[in-house]
Amino acid sequence: MDIPARTSVLQRVPFFGGLEEDQLATVAREAHERPLKKDETLFQQGEEATHGYVLGWGRLRLDQTTPDGQNVVLRYMGPGDLVGTVAVLRRIPFPATPVALEDGLALSWSAPRLAELMERFPKIALNAIGVIGGRIEELQARLQAIATQRVERRIASTLLRLANQSGRRTEAGVEIPFPVSRQDLAEMTATTLHTVSRTLSAWDQQGIVESRRSSHLVIRHPHRLVEIAEQG
Amino acid sequence: MDIPARTSVLQRVPFFGGLEEDQLATVAREAHERPLKKDETLFQQGEEATHGYVLGWGRLRLDQTTPDGQNVVLRYMGPGDLVGTVAVLRRIPFPATPVALEDGLALSWSAPRLAELMERFPKIALNAIGVIGGRIEELQARLQAIATQRVERRIASTLLRLANQSGRRTEAGVEIPFPVSRQDLAEMTATTLHTVSRTLSAWDQQGIVESRRSSHLVIRHPHRLVEIAEQG
DNA sequence: CGTTTCTTTGAGGATATTCAATTTATGTGG
DNA sequence: CCACATAAATTGAATATCCTCAAAGAAACG
Missing domain, CATH: 1.10.10.10 (Winged helix-like DNA-binding domain superfamily/Winged helix DNA-binding domain)
Structure with missing residues (x-):
């Protein structure tokens, strides 16, 4: 995928919302591509979070496994979703495993590169807060549902x-x-x-x-x- | 509470971690004080999020009420915790109600002031991501617990x-x-x-x-x- | 000291799980 | 393309966990 193609993908990613075309191009240029085959995992729960991902296309299921082997589906993800980025920024191991439900493509940035991008484009940090905040809302809603329904x-x-x-x-x-x-x-x-x-x-x-x-x-x-x- | 006193409170708040003494003083100067009596609420679920809060001392219980009147305790909060700040930054109504378990004191900043502070001190935005990320982790753990145990x-x-x-x-x-x-x-x-x-x-x-x-x-x-x- | 609020405890019952067996689909190799 | 193997889904019966309903007891409050 060439840079303009990547850029147009990134245009639809809320995490990069509000960036200028040329800024997006910069971001796109520094990305790595990671093709995904059906049933493949993007990374494993427990691994060190060296890279943060944005799903370009395809669908993922985010699984969390308990110590005794039970599984919980945390969420489904689609194009434009952030994957594993919170773990990277918090410098903790990935807390869950994303499994591809169909062939797809993810773009990735290394931890230091992400930090650098956020420093260079503070808007990204604000966007991250929005995205993560939405995740919190969703989790709270699910908690409420399981607890009361x-x-x-x-x-x-x-x-x-x-x-x-x-x-x-x-x-x-x-x-x-x-x-x-x-x-x-x-x-x-x-x-x-x-x-x-x-x-x-x-x-x-x-x-x-x-x-x-x-x-x-x-x-x-x-x-x-x-x-x-x-x-x- | 005078500015130095406020500043020393803010020194123990992760949200403001990494700020210099004089920067903290600036932040402290722009805060409003909000005393809390036992059983008082800091704000109500559903209200417009005009201010973000940091709990200086005291303890809160964060309640979420379902449409049909059932209640879920989202978390307990103590000194240094952010209250309602995510809602402010996302420009959504407060999703829950914080109730004081004992007398306490919160510091608050208006929405525009918070935005301005984050712009002036980008470190704050990064801190916010860390804090909110921790909240996500906690919620995921609870979800897993309720789902499997x-x-x-x-x-x-x-x-x-x-x-x-x-x-x-x-x-x-x-x-x-x-x-x-x-x-x-x-x-x-x-x-x-x-x-x-x-x-x-x-x-x-x-x-x-x-x-x-x-x-x-x-x-x-x-x-x-x-x-x-x-x-x- | 009465009133209110919180807690305890019992009995019965409902929801959902567990265990078990079958049916239906999917995929694979001949 | 069919036969077999594998995986997913259905369904029944028995059971467990936990809830609901109910009532009484204990602590806090004015």
């Missing part, structure tokens, strides 16, 4: 969130354009794949969603899910 | 976290130096006050903790709690 409601909210973040409108309804297994949903909503399966089966029979294994998940009647999500 | 384990972890953050070593054990009700613990661990009560009763009988109503909570045998927290 029943499983069915949490699953509904999660599907709606995925749909809002990355859904594509089709004739059949809103489609979630990447594979989401029962296990994934279970790890997002703090339940078991069995409960997710039962819930989706029920919704499938009621015509609210369509969830065959091969195809992507389709929400046929979002408003029905909203009802479930808002009052269980 | 049983109640007893979560209560144990929570007590240990409180002890680590603010515990005082006494002859009887480690004391948590502010009031924590069963309800509070329930809202921190995503359970009911009944379950917390039963659990603490059991631990009290086993001599692991001491938890009369009047006195502060005392952990007599932290290692026993660690055992429970690590493997339930």
Whole structure:
């Protein structure tokens, strides 16, 4: 990918918002490219955070593994998202593992280079606060949901969130354009794949969603899910 | 409180770490003082975030209320902690309500003044990233705990976290130096006050903790709690 | 000293998990 | 392209954890 191509990718990244064209070009020039194949990991939880990443295209699932081997899905990420950058700036090991859900491309900068960029373009630091702040909000919302809502409601909210973040409108309804297994949903909503399966089966029979294994998940009647999500 | 006094308070605030004495004095000069009485709120969830705060002394509990009136304790805060600052910088309404657990004092800066300070002293923006990053880590840890652990384990972890953050070593054990009700613990661990009560009763009988109503909570045998927290 | 608030404790029950078995899809090698 | 192997999903039954409901006891407050 040449510099102008990279630059146009970076234009859509909130982290670099407000930078001039030539500044973006500078940033783009100093990036390394990291192609991603499906199921590949960008880095491993626990590794030293030597580089920060921006996802150019593709999709990632951010997994966190507990000491006893259980898994929690922290979030899904798409083009323009920061990956691992907080860990770099805080100089701590990566707290989670990003797994590619499809082929993609990440741009990376080394830790010192990132620090230097933020110093040179203070706007970046302010943007970082905004981005990270948004992450906090999302985490607090999930915490609240797990703490106060029943499983069915949490699953509904999660599907709606995925749909809002990355859904594509089709004739059949809103489609979630990447594979989401029962296990994934279970790890997002703090339940078991069995409960997710039962819930989706029920919704499938009621015509609210369509969830065959091969195809992507389709929400046929979002408003029905909203009802479930808002009052269980 | 005069400027030197304020300055010495700010010296212990990570958000202002790395600033020179005279720079800190500048920051201190532009602060407003906000005394806090027990049970008073610093601001209300949902209000416009016109000011960011630093807690000079005292303790706060940060509460988040759901649309249907349930409450979640997001965290406890002590001297040096940032309160509401993320919301100010992101220009969103305060997402939670900080309640004073004891008399205290907060210093505040208006939104434009904060922005100006960060521009003048870029170090502050970098510090902010560090502080907020730490908040993310904490939230992710709690999310993982609620998602994967049983109640007893979560209560144990929570007590240990409180002890680590603010515990005082006494002859009887480690004391948590502010009031924590069963309800509070329930809202921190995503359970009911009944379950917390039963659990603490059991631990009290086993001599692991001491938890009369009047006195502060005392952990007599932290290692026993660690055992429970690590493997339930 | 009465009132209010917080805590304890019991009994019953609901939600969701665990365990187990089957069905359905996906992928692979012949 | 089919047959087999593997992985994902479904579904049932039994159980556990934790919640809800209820009532009484203990501490704090004025």
